[in-house]
Amino acid sequence: MADYKQMWTDLGMDLEKHDVLCEVLPEAFGGIYLTQQDRPKGMDFYDFVVSEIHGVRPAEMLQHQKEGGKVFGTFCVYVPDEVVFAAGGIAAGLCGGSQFWVSGGEKVLPANTCSLIKASVGARLDKTCPFFLIPDMYVGENTCDGKKKAWEILAGEVPIHIIDIPQMKRERDIAAYEAEIRDFIATVEKVTGNKITAESLGAAIKLINNKRRALQRVYNARKASPVPISGLDALLVTQINFYDDPARAAQMANNLAEELEQRIENGLGVFPDKAVRIMVSGTPMAIPNWKLHHIIESLGAAVVVEESCTGTRYFENLVDESASTLEEQIRALAERYMKTNCACFTPNSARVEDIIRLADEYKVDGIIDTNLQFCNLYSTESHLVKQSMNERNLPFMHIETDYSEQDFEQLRTRVEAFLEILRK
C-alpha cells in the first residue's frame, strides 16, 4: 500500500485502529486468493485494487470532490446508481464485510443485528474506512428491519436520503417505487447542483448497463465445464464492481471475460472437469467476506454462480435503453429494479424461479442457501426455497453464519458432508 497516511489523517480516520486492519487484510487475502492455482491474468487488476483498497479509489473520490463533484454512499442493489452518475456524481456501494468493524456497530446496535449492518455502522463510527468518511450523503433504504432502524441512528452522523422500498410488486408498488426514484432525483440534483436530463440519464443508463453486460459475460463463462475461473475470483470481481468507476469496471470485466472465453476454447479450467458445481444463494457477501466460498472451494468444489446481491441480483436484467424521455427512463429504471427478487418482498416466489433457472443454466450439482445470522427475511424464506428444491430433487443445504471465524471448522465439516453426497 502506497503512503496514504496524509489522506487518512485529513479524513479524520483513527490511524492506530486502521493499521490493525492493514495488517490483517493482506494476510487474509494472500491466504485465500494468492494460493489459488491458474488464476486468470485478468485478476491482476482486482488484486491491485485489493492491495490499494483504502488508497486508489478513495483518492479518486477525493479528487472528484476537489473538482466540485459529490459522492454518495449506498448500501443496497435497489438504489439506482444511474441517477447519481447522471448528475455527475459518484455512487459507491459501502456494505461492510469484515468482523473487524462489527464491535464498532455494537456500540449502538444490538448484538443480534446482522453482521453486515453492524459492520457498516461500525466502519463509520470507528473511522477506520475512508469509503465511509468521504461521502457527502448516504443513501439508505428500508429493505429490512435492521437497516430501516439503523439509519435512524446514523442519521445523526451523516446526511441520509432514504429510498422507501415497497414490500410487494403490484402495479401500484412499482408506481410507488417510480415516485421514489423521482424523489431521489430531486435530492441528487439538490446535492450536486446539476440538473438531470433525458440525455444525461440516458448516458448513465448505458454506462451501468455496460457494466451489467460485462459482468454477465464473466458469469456466462462460468457456465462452462471445466469452469475457467474460481468462485472466489468471480465474487471478488462483483464485490469491487460495487464501488469502482463503472466505465473502468466494465472494461476490466470485459478483459477478463475475453480471457475466460479463450480458456473455454482451450478447455482450460481451474477445477477438474468432474469437480462438484455449487450455487450459493441468499444474503450478500460484502468485501472482504470470502468465508463460504473459501470453505467450499478449498474442499475441491467450484462455486459457479451466486444468486445474491453480490451476484446475479446485481447485474441481471438491463434497463431499457430505448426509453428517450425522462419519464420513460424513470419508468424503465423502476421496471428493471423491481425485477430484482430480494426476500424483503412478499410473496417472493420469483426468487425460487431464479434459483431453478440458474441451477439449470450453470448446471449446478447442489445449492447452498446461506443467510447472515439474524436475517429473518432470508432465513424464513429458506424454507420455501428448500421445499421447491426438494420437489425438483435438487440437493439443497442451508447455512446460517456471520463474519467471525468461530464456526469455520463446523461449517467446513457440514459442507464436506454435503459435497460427499453430491460426489456419489
Next chain:
Amino acid sequence: MLDEFMEGFASAREVNLMRIKEAKDNGLKVVGIYCTYCPQELILAAGAIPVGLCGMSENPIAIAEETLPRNLCPLVKSSYGFAVSDTCPFFHFSDLIIGETTCDGKKKMFEIMRDLKPVHVMQLPHLSNTKASFDLWVEEIRCLRSRLEQELQVTISDQDIWAAAEMINKEKKAIKAMFDLNRVDPPPLSGMDMLTAAWSRSFSSNKVEMVDNLNGLVREAANQPKNGRTKASRVLLTGCPVGLGTEKVIRLTEELGANIVAMENCSGYKTLELQTDIQGTDPIVELAKTYMAIPCSCMSPNPYRMELLNSMLDDFRADAVIDLTWQACHTYNIEAFEVGKLVKSKGLPYLHLESDYSNSDLESLKVRIEAMLEMVEK
C-alpha cells in the same frame, strides 16, 4: 368490588369461545388478526367477529420451528405453531386471516401460513411521515374492504364503517379510562389486573358488553378511594406486545414488591389516544389517519412513541422503565437505544430486557429487575 370485574375479564376467553362457536353455527364469520394495525372497524362493519390470534404460549413453538428459523421472535413462532398444529380454537374458527408487513418475521411467516388458511396481507408502509406512505395505506384499507366483501359475501357501507369506528373509539376510551386509574398512588389495579382486562379485548365478540364492563370497573374503582394496596416503586413497561401467557416480567416485578403502573406496549396504551374522526367525509381516509399514527417501532421514524412515553412517564409518575424486547425482534431492540436515552434524560432507571417465552431465564430476569428497583430512590 374490583375482583368481580376482574373475574369477568379473566373468563372472557372461555365465554367468548363458546359464543364464537355458536355464532359460527348460525353462519356468522370470524376473522383472525395478529396486530393493532389491522382496522377492526372493517371486520365489524362486515358483521364478522375480529379475534386476536397472537400466540402467547411457549407450547407450540417447537412445532413451529420445524418450519420457521429458531432465531425468529417467539410471538411469530408461537402464533404459527398454534396455526399449524391447529391447537388454537380461535384460529380454527377463523374464515380469513389478516396479516400486515409490520416486521420481517411476520411478513415472511404469512407466506408460509397461506398453506393453512386464506391470508390477506396488508402492505404497511415503512415511513410514518410521507404522503406516499399515507396514500399507500389508504389504498391498502380500501383493498381490505373489497377482500372482506368478497370473502364474506357482504357489502360494507360507509355507514357500517362509521358505526364501527364509533364503537372502537368508545372501546379505546373505556380501556384508556381503566389504565388511567393507575395514575393515583397507590395504583388500584395491579399489572396483572390491567393486562387481564386489556387482553380480554382480543377475544370479545360483543364490544358493547366489553365497554360496559370496563366502564363498570372504572366506576367501581372511582367510588373506592382507599383501594387497600400499598405504595411501592412505580414501573412503566414498554416494548414488544405482552399478553396473558407471556406476563413473566410483570409477575416478577410485582413479586419483587413494585407496581407495574402502566404499559405502553400495543396490548396496552399505545393506540388508546388515537380516536377516529367520525365527522370526516371518507371513512377509509379517517381510519388510515388513526392507524398510521400508531407508534410501533416498525415505523421509521417513530417520534410519537417517544412523545407518548414522555407524557406517560409524567402522567403515571413512573419511577423506572422496563423495556422488553422479545428475542430476534430487531425493530424494538434497535429502538431501545432511543428509549434508553429518553428515560435516562428524565433521570429514571432504565432496564432493557431481551427474553423469550420460556421460563429458563426467570432467575436472571428477577436479579436484574431487583437490581434496577434498588436504584429507585425511596
